[in-house]
Amino acid sequence: MPSILEKIRVLGENSKYDICASTASSRTDKYPKLFGNSKNWVGAAASAGICHSYTPDGRCMSLFKTLYTNKCIYNCKYCFSHTCKHKMSFTPEEYARTFMKLYSMNVVEGVFISSGVCGSADETTEEMLEAIRLLRFKYHFQGYVHFKCLPGVSQYLLREAITLSDRISVNSEASSKDFLSEIAEQKDFNNDIILRQRWLKQIRVKHNLEALKVIKDYKEDNQLKYQEMMIKDRREDGYKKFRWDGAPILNSGQTTQFVVGAAEGETDFDLLKQIDWGYRNIDLRRGYFSSFIPIEGTPLAGQQAASLSREHRLYQSDWLLRIYHFKLKDLKDILTDDGNLPKGDPKIYLAKQYFEGCGPLDPNNASYKDLIRVPGIGPISAKRIINLQSKKFEFKRREDLKAVGVVLKRAAPYLLINGKNQRTLENFTQPLQEENSWREIA
Amino acid sequence: MEGNCVNENDLKKQDPLVVVGCAKGYTKEELLSNLPRHCKFSPSLIKQVKLIPEAIFRNSGTPIAKKINRMMHEMSTEAYRAIQFTRTEINNRGVLFGVVMLKHRVVDRVLIYFHERWPQCIICLYNEQTRETWIIDEKGAIRQYHQPLKKVVENVSKNRQIVPYFEDIQFSGEQIFETLYKSQFIAERENKQYFKKMIPDQCFKLPGMKNGVERHFRNKKLNDFL
Numbered sequence A: 001m002p003s004i005l006e007k008i009r010v011l012g013e014n015s016k017y018d019i020c021a022s023t024a025s026s027r028t029d030k031y032p033k034l035f036g037n038s039k040n041w042v043g044a045a046a047s048a049g050i051c052h053s054y055t056p057d058g059r060c061m062s063l064f065k066t067l068y069t070n071k072c073i074y075n076c077k078y079c080f081s082h083t084c085k086h087k088m089s090f091t092p093e094e095y096a097r098t099f100m101k102l103y104s105m106n107v108v109e110g111v112f113i114s115s116g117v118c119g120s121a122d123e124t125t126e127e128m129l130e131a132i133r134l135l136r137f138k139y140h141f142q143g144y145v146h147f148k149c150l151p152g153v154s155q156y157l158l159r160e161a162i163t164l165s166d167r168i169s170v171n172s173e174a175s176s177k178d179f180l181s182e183i184a185e186q187k188d189f190n191n192d193i194i195l196r197q198r199w200l201k202q203i204r205v206k207h208n209l210e211a212l213k214v215i216k217d218y219k220e221d222n223q224l225k226y227q228e229m230m231i232k233d234r235r236e237d238g239y240k241k242f243r244w245d246g247a248p249i250l251n252s253g254q255t256t257q258f259v260v261g262a263a264e265g266e267t268d269f270d271l272l273k274q275i276d277w278g279y280r281n282i283d284l285r286r287g288y289f290s291s292f293i294p295i296e297g298t299p300l301a302g303q304q305a306a307s308l309s310r311e312h313r314l315y316q317s318d319w320l321l322r323i324y325h326f327k328l329k330d331l332k333d334i335l336t337d338d339g340n341l342p343k344g345d346p347k348i349y350l351a352k353q354y355f356e357g358c359g360p361l362d363p364n365n366a367s368y369k370d371l372i373r374v375p376g377i378g379p380i381s382a383k384r385i386i387n388l389q390s391k392k393f394e395f396k397r398r399e400d401l402k403a404v405g406v407v408l409k410r411a412a413p414y415l416l417i418n419g420k421n422q423r424t425l426e427n428f429t430q431p432l433q434e435e436n437s438w439r440e441i442a
Numbered sequence B: 001m002e003g004n005c006v007n008e009n010d011l012k013k014q015d016p017l018v019v020v021g022c023a024k025g026y027t028k029e030e031l032l033s034n035l036p037r038h039c040k041f042s043p044s045l046i047k048q049v050k051l052i053p054e055a056i057f058r059n060s061g062t063p064i065a066k067k068i069n070r071m072m073h074e075m076s077t078e079a080y081r082a083i084q085f086t087r088t089e090i091n092n093r094g095v096l097f098g099v100v101m102l103k104h105r106v107v108d109r110v111l112i113y114f115h116e117r118w119p120q121c122i123i124c125l126y127n128e129q130t131r132e133t134w135i136i137d138e139k140g141a142i143r144q145y146h147q148p149l150k151k152v153v154e155n156v157s158k159n160r161q162i163v164p165y166f167e168d169i170q171f172s173g174e175q176i177f178e179t180l181y182k183s184q185f186i187a188e189r190e191n192k193q194y195f196k197k198m199i200p201d202q203c204f205k206l207p208g209m210k211n212g213v214e215r216h217f218r219n220k221k222l223n224d225f226l
Helices: A004-014 A092-104 A121-138 A155-164 A177-183 A189-214 A220-232 A268-281 A308-322 A328-333 A346-358 A379-390 A398-403 A408-414 A433-437 B008-013 B016-020 B028-037 B043-051 B054-059 B063-085 B107-117 B149-157 B174-183 B192-198
Strands: A063-067 A110-114 A144-148 A167-169 A254-260 A284-291 B088-090 B095-100 B122-127 B132-136 B142-145
Touching: A004 A063, A004 A092, A004 B174, A063 A092, A063 B174, A092 A121, A092 B088, A092 B174, A110 A121, A121 A144, A121 A155, A144 A155, A155 A167, A155 A189, A177 A189, A189 A254, A189 A268, A254 A268, A254 A308, A268 A284, A268 A308, A268 A328, A284 A308, A308 A328, A308 A346, A328 A346, A346 A408, A398 A408, B028 B043, B028 B054, B028 B063, B043 B063, B054 B063, B063 B107, B095 B107, B095 B149, B107 B122, B107 B132, B122 B149, B132 B149
Parallel strands: A063 A110, A110 A144, A144 A167, A167 A254, A254 A284, B095 B122
Antiparallel strands: B088 B095, B122 B132, B132 B142
């Protein structure tokens, strides 16, 4: 019988490639407490999240992140559990106790529970849920829980998982059915992944609407208003305008993760297309990209690792889609012939293309949509500029722009400041300098 | 914010951020209430702050503004770092205790953070810098003792009942965390520069540092303070 330490060593190592960057969850007091109004509750979920430790690769490590079990019926070609000879599982009691100990030491901020599929997805999920139930109702833990949905899990279990967690994720791993079958032939892309993602959205919306009905002092008008808001609060391209914050359940939304570079021939555009679909159709909160790293003993051991810079570029592009409201077709225009993103910041490529025709931009009469396309101007500084325009403030000096948060080093080549466009020799070189800071994996 | 009541004719002379009402930095009220927390605070500084317009502090252009903003930053960073890196223990009677090393008077902020997480517990924090123990009770009342941590923990634990779910977690967690921490390392992603950037200098200088950074953030045992 392996000890707790042995289980943490093996199951923690097996889960290290799973990404869960955030521990943020903003529940509001407006709604009833998720797990009753017990006086004994412990823990809290901060809206910004808190990092209690950093691994030597610089990543924040703030969640108790281990697999529940590494016994798995699937044979995914990239997966760690392929090579692991020591098969073991936590018991729900062990899992909950160990986490509470770590939480009391202030070394972790919440739980990230994932697992191999032992027996069937439902059996394993039942056990994982039992561990979370113990945390919530025996140890009165009210903090952050990220629950990993196993492929093929039943709807009734998903429903319970949603009510117990702040965030749920279903790993897509690949961008399409064909690519998934290449790396994990037993998984059914449409049934095991897409269907579950759709369920998550349906259950959450339905539950939140029902929850609002029972909230004290909540008028019927507001109920209708909420329904209207759900429909109206979408951008033209179908993305949700507002975040999930303050929702009665699953307020950190659902996420997904892709293994970048495991399936041969899968391009950056394939991944971005799939994530764009997720934002529009299943109200994905965000997507994670994990560069493929070959593991000895797996069928893909001989395959080349994906570069970290590729992962970085995908995150930059994802940010442009999600936060800057760029369209997927804009990104399509800057792709290289092989369908991948070019080396360097995608926003600089987009700006070069966009401003080639219309020339530099005068911040005194530019629209928000134009401003946001300038490298060095983000949504906040663009909104500040628009605010100042409405107050008839004129930008005549570089300092004025600096004061509203514009990064002039990047923005100057695309702006007219007091009628002049300032460029330096550096602006004519390719936007690749920063690329050097990202190491390529051999 | 000041920006709302500004005459339009004067707009051009003003700091754009103040005009919009989204300026960086702190309001004068925030400065006046928080500066006394700094270890190098002096009453003359408050007099100066009262005389100088808020926009000057927000722009950080003058030496005094730079100094004030730096002081504010030092305090808030110290409090946040303590929240991140203070390691605590809990006993079976619901008393959570740990050690901090705070130069500035921000211990109340750290106590409140723990109080929000453990509302039914008494939190005891020993400040190594001032050799004082601070506690916050279930009602949120903060008190200060000039006694070692162990004594304070014993005293406050005396009249409290044993809580079964705290009794359940009375085992050493140091090795568990060390094992978990090591298990998450991905050699291919090692980036020491970034790692150093994320760990504040003052944490590298904490007493008892040897081999590896994480070791130093762990809470000391009670015996160490006797």
